[in-house]
Amino acid sequence: MSGHSRYEPQGPVGRFVHTLEETILSVLMGLMTVVTFVNVVLRYVFGSSLIWGLEVVLILFAWLVLFGIAYGFKITSHLGVDAIINLLSPRPKKVLAVVSALICVLYAVFLMKGAWDYWAPFAGLEQTTGRWFPTGIAEGTRDQAFYTTDQVPMPDFLQFLAGWINMGETYDKLPRVIPYAMLPFAVALMLLRIVQATIEVVTGHRQSMIVSHEAEDAVDEAAAKLKDA
Template structure:
């Protein structure tokens, strides 16, 4: 079955823009910081102390943006050995089951990502072992907004958050809740993409979940090149 052209909703278009713009900005910043560090190191025998940590965080952001974007563009690898030997109606059923498993998996990740980030953002974690069953009660000792990263300095234009997150105390380094926010945000994007994929199968616009044939395409490309020789 050939996937039918899909009219994207306003939400879908907004998520597309967020992912594509975010990936482009992150790649640009990683290249810029790395280039500046190389010039400073080999040209002036110095460097950005915080450069390595910054690029590490940016790479983590890139990965978490990338996994949801790869779902959208069907770039994740898939094994279709079983799907190809069953009748077409069964393919759709198997695809829907796989999509629902992915949605449940992303929901589990979402709880873990929120609870981890909330620990640094002065926000309550959820109760329940697997799925949220409520909100934990916050106490004064629960606030962890004062945790900082190792090297990245705190930007002056963010001083306004100190009374909110750090009881008015000055930050010397960037608080961890800022780079760690990509955890719940990125997993929320992944959950959204899996729900989209499940909906496409349910409405008949696709018969299986995301499947990429990169290996087969590479073999075909090499074969075509050899024929040309």
């Protein structure tokens, strides 16, 4: 049975990528905690606050969720209902697992188009044509590269973006293209992980796209450890 507690990266590259992903998730969560803690201390001890603190935490939380979705597909940690499927024999169960995996791939393709079309105007790029699937590059997409966040200050070392996408006009606040960039990146990574998971389902290296009875297994493992202690 596949489950996140049993996930083992293969090879040095796989272990490096796995460690990198876990580090990114940990850093995002840690930064959220630090910014929130500092803001609380400033507010209740010194009577001031980081005016941009809440917005930064919201951005980091969105990044954590989006990046975590892709990571969840890799380690098979997404929940699902499999009570009826588990009543079936192995062959129809695998057929349904493959069908559900292919549906996930299709859905991720839809998300990828939507993510790009949402982010592209903020980067001064063109959206795609087509209602469901990208059929080409649209012309005349409204440029929204001048849109900025509400309170997050713009670091000086990122002002080069003004020359790239904002016709040389400097930013006084962080442009939205930066926090929104996680959307197409995370969805692309999600699509990659779903395709990889689908291949594993087809080849028999994974039972399904969802975690199966992982909670019960975790409880049993914890109980066994307590018994041995």
